[in-house]
Amino acid sequence: xxxxxxxxxxxxxxxxxxxxxxxxxxxxxxxxxxxxxxxxxxxxxxxxxxxxxxxxxxxxxxxxxxxxxxxxxxxxxxxxxxxxxxxxxxxxxxxxxxxxxxxxxxxxxxxxxxxxxxxxxxxxxxxxxxxxxxxxxxxxxxxxxxxxxxxxxxxxxxxxxxxxxxxxxxxxxxxxxxxxxxxxxxxxxxxxxxxxxxxxxxxxxxxxxxxxxxxxxxxxxxxxxxxxxxxxxxxxxxxxxxxxxxxxxxxxxxxxxxxx
Amino acid sequence: xxxxxxxxxxxxxxxxxxxxxxxxxxxxxxxxxxxxxxxxxxxxxxxxxxxxxxxxxxxxxxxxxxxxxxxxxxxxxxxxxxxxxxxxxxxxxxxxxxxxxxxxxxxxxxxxxxxxxxxxxxxxxxxxxxxxxxxxxxxxxxxxxxxxxxxxxxxxxxxxxxxxxxxxxxxxxxxxxxxxxxxxxxxxxxxxxxxxxxxxxxxxxxxxxxxxxxxxxxxxxxxxxxxxxxxxxxxxxxxxxxxxxxxxxxxxxxxxxxxxxxxxxxxxxxxxxxxxxxxxxxxxxxxxxxxxxxxxxxxxxxxxxxxxxxxxxxxxxxxxxxxxxxxxxxxxxxx
Ligand SMILES: Nc1ncnc2c1ncn2[C@@H]1O[C@H](COP(=O)(O)OP(=O)(O)OP(=O)(O)O)[C@@H](O)[C@H]1O
Ligand SMILES: [Mg+2]
Numbered sequence: 001x002x003x004x005x006x007x008x009x010x011x012x013x014x015x016x017x018x019x020x021x022x023x024x025x026x027x028x029x030x031x032x033x034x035x036x037x038x039x040x041x042x043x044x045x046x047x048x049x050x051x052x053x054x055x056x057x058x059x060x061x062x063x064x065x066x067x068x069x070x071x072x073x074x075x076x077x078x079x080x081x082x083x084x085x086x087x088x089x090x091x092x093x094x095x096x097x098x099x100x101x102x103x104x105x106x107x108x109x110x111x112x113x114x115x116x117x118x119x120x121x122x123x124x125x126x127x128x129x130x131x132x133x134x135x136x137x138x139x140x141x142x143x144x145x146x147x148x149x150x151x152x153x154x155x156x157x158x159x160x161x162x163x164x165x166x167x168x169x170x171x172x173x174x175x176x177x178x179x180x181x182x183x184x185x186x187x188x189x190x191x192x193x194x195x196x197x198x199x200x201x202x203x204x205x206x207x208x209x210x211x212x213x214x215x216x217x218x219x220x221x222x223x224x225x226x227x228x229x230x231x232x233x234x235x236x237x238x239x240x241x242x243x244x245x246x247x248x249x250x251x252x253x254x255x256x257x258x259x260x
Numbered sequence: 261x262x263x264x265x266x267x268x269x270x271x272x273x274x275x276x277x278x279x280x281x282x283x284x285x286x287x288x289x290x291x292x293x294x295x296x297x298x299x300x301x302x303x304x305x306x307x308x309x310x311x312x313x314x315x316x317x318x319x320x321x322x323x324x325x326x327x328x329x330x331x332x333x334x335x336x337x338x339x340x341x342x343x344x345x346x347x348x349x350x351x352x353x354x355x356x357x358x359x360x361x362x363x364x365x366x367x368x369x370x371x372x373x374x375x376x377x378x379x380x381x382x383x384x385x386x387x388x389x390x391x392x393x394x395x396x397x398x399x400x401x402x403x404x405x406x407x408x409x410x411x412x413x414x415x416x417x418x419x420x421x422x423x424x425x426x427x428x429x430x431x432x433x434x435x436x437x438x439x440x441x442x443x444x445x446x447x448x449x450x451x452x453x454x455x456x457x458x459x460x461x462x463x464x465x466x467x468x469x470x471x472x473x474x475x476x477x478x479x480x481x482x483x484x485x486x487x488x489x490x491x492x493x494x495x496x497x498x499x500x501x502x503x504x505x506x507x508x509x510x511x512x513x514x515x516x517x518x519x520x521x522x523x524x525x526x527x528x529x530x531x532x533x534x535x536x537x538x539x540x541x542x543x544x545x546x547x548x549x550x551x552x553x554x555x556x557x558x559x560x561x562x563x564x565x566x567x568x569x570x571x572x573x574x575x576x577x578x579x580x581x582x583x584x585x586x587x588x589x590x591x592x593x594x595x
Contacts, residue, residue: 054465075464076466093462118444173467
C-alpha cells in the first residue's frame with residue numbers, strides 16, 4: 001500500500017448557486033496513489049467538487065494540491081501542476097478527429113508555438129515532439145480499445161466511445177491526479193469491467209492518484225481504496241468501500257435511488 | 261495501423277502531390293497568360309493568401325472578423341510607405357507590413373477575450389470603421405480619397421514591373437503561407453485553435469491559455485492579411501482606399517465560408533469563387549447581349565443568390581465537395 005499522505009486536500013468547501021447549497025463545508029483528503037471514489041444521489045454535489053478542483057467554480061474554503069494553493073491558480077494551470085480530468089457530459093472538440101482530441105491532452109507538455117509549428121519539418125520544427133505525442137496518443141486509444149477510430153471525428157462516435165476518448169486525452173496529459181466524472185456512463189457490465197481494469201492499471205503502474213465519481217456500486221466496491229459519500233452537499237460518510245456501504249446513513253440516502 | 265488509416269494516408273499523400281503539381285502548373289502557366297487573365301490569377305492568389313489568414317482566425321479559432329480588408333489596407337500602406345517613401349527594400353517591407361498589421365490586429369483583437377459571436381462581429385465592424393476612417397484622413401500615407409501610386413519594386417535585383425514576374429513573387433508568398441498554414445493546423449497551436457473554437461472550457465482544462473491563444477490567432481491572421489495587402493498594393497500600382505472597404509471585408513468572410521471554414525483548400529477554392537464568379541457572369545451577360553449598365557445589378561443579385569444556395573446545400577463549403585471528389589477519384593484510380 002502506498003503512503004497515506006494526502007496529495008489533495010479539500011478543506012471546508014462551501015458553494016451555493018442562488019438558493020441551492022451545492023456544497024456545505026465539505027472536507028476530503030485524497031491520499032497519494034489511491035483510488036478515491038465519490039458517490040451519492042443525483043444532485044449531491046459530486047460534479048461540483050470536481051469543478052472546484054479544476055478551477056471552474058470558486059468555492060469558499062481551501063484546496064491544496066501537492067503543496068499548492070489551487071484556488072489561486074487559473075484553470076489552464078492545472079495540467080502543468082499535474083491534474084487532468086474527464087467530464088460527466090463530455091467536453092470533446094467535436095469536429096476534430098479522435099487522435100487530434102487525444103493529442104490536445106499533451107498541449108501543456110509541448111513547447112512549439114507558431115514558428116516551430118509552421119517550420120514543421122525543418123531543423124527548428126516540431127516534428128519530433130509531434131510524432132512522440134502522436135505515438136503516445138495512439139498507445140492511449142489502443143489501451144482503451146478504440147485504436148481503429150483514430151481518424152474519425154469524435155462527433156460520429158457513440159457516447160461510450162466518446163467517454164473513452166476523454167479518458168485517453170486525460171492520460172496523454174500524464175497527470176499525477178486524474179479526476180473522472182462518471183467515466184463508465186452508458187457502458188454495459190463487461191465494458192465497465194474493462195474500463196475499471198484500465199483505471200486500476202493507470203493507478204498501479206503509472207502511480208496516478210484517481211478521484212472517480214461512479215454510480216455503479218459494484219464497480220465502486222471493486223476499485224476503490226476509499227469512498228466519500230455526499231448527500232445534499234454534505235459529506236455523510238467516508239472510509240473503505242465495505243464499511244461505507246454498511247453505514248445506515250448511506251443506505252438511507254440511497255433509498256429511493258435506482259440502486260441500493 | 262489498419263486499412264482505413266492507410267487509405268486516409270494515401271489520399272493525403274495524393275493531395276500533397278496534387279498541390280505540388282498545381283503550384284508548378286500555375287507558375288508556368290502564369291508566364292504565358294494574357295494581361296487580363298494574369299490580372300485575375302494575381303488577384304485570386306492574393307485573396308487566397310488573405311483567405312488563409314482569415315480562415316485561421318474564423319475557421320480554425322472560431323473568431324469572426326469583418327475587418328480583414330482593413331488589415332490588408334494597413335499592410336498595403338505600410339509596405340508602400342516603407343518601400344517607396346523610406347526606401348526599405350521590398351522583402352523586408354512586406355514582412356514589416358505583415359508585422360505592423362499584426363500589431364494593429366492584436367490591438368483590435370483584445371475585445372475577443374470578453375466578446376463572443378455576434379458581439380465580436382460588431383467589435384470587428386468598429387475596427388473596420390476606425391481603420392477606414394484613418395485611411396481617409398491619413399493623406400500623407402494613403403493619398404486619402406485620391407489614392408496613391410505605388411511603384412513596383414526591384415526584388416533581389418529583379419525588376420518586377422512585368423506582371424508575369426511580379427506574379428512569381430505573389431505565388432512564392434502564397435506557397436509559403438499555404439505551407440505554414442497547413443503545418444500550423446497539424447501541430448500544437450492548430451489543435452489549440454480548434455480547442456478554443458469547439459469548447460473553450462475544455463480547452464482551458466487541457467492547459468490552453470485562452471487569452472494567449474486568441475491573441476496568437478489574431479496576430480498570425482492579420483500578419484497574413486498585411487502581407488496580402490502589401491502584395492495587393494504593388495499589384496494595383498494605383499491604390500485606392502476602396503480596395504480595403506467593408507464590402508471587401510465581407511467578401512473575404514464570404515470567401516472562407518463558401519470555400520470551406522478551417523481548411524487550406526477552402527481558402528483557395530473560395531478565392532477562385534469570389535473572383536471568378538462575377539467574371540463568368542459578366543461573360544454570360546455579354547453573350548446574352550446585355551449592356552454594361554444593365555449587367556451590374558443583375559450580376560450582384562445572381563452572385564448573392566449563388567452564395568445563399570451554397571450555404572443551403574453545402575454548408576461545409578466547396579472544400580468538402582472537393583475532398584469528396586478527389587477522394588473518390590483517388591480510390592477509383594488506386595484500385
Ligand atoms: N453551474 C450551476 N448553476 C446552478 N446550479 C448548479 C450548477 N452546477 C451545479 N448546480 C446545482 O448544484 C447541485 C449539485 O450538482 P452536481 O452537478 O454537483 O451534482 P452531482 O452530484 O454531480 O449529480 P449527478 O449524479 O446528477 O451528476 C445540483 O442541485 C445542481 O442543480
Ligand atoms: Mg455529476
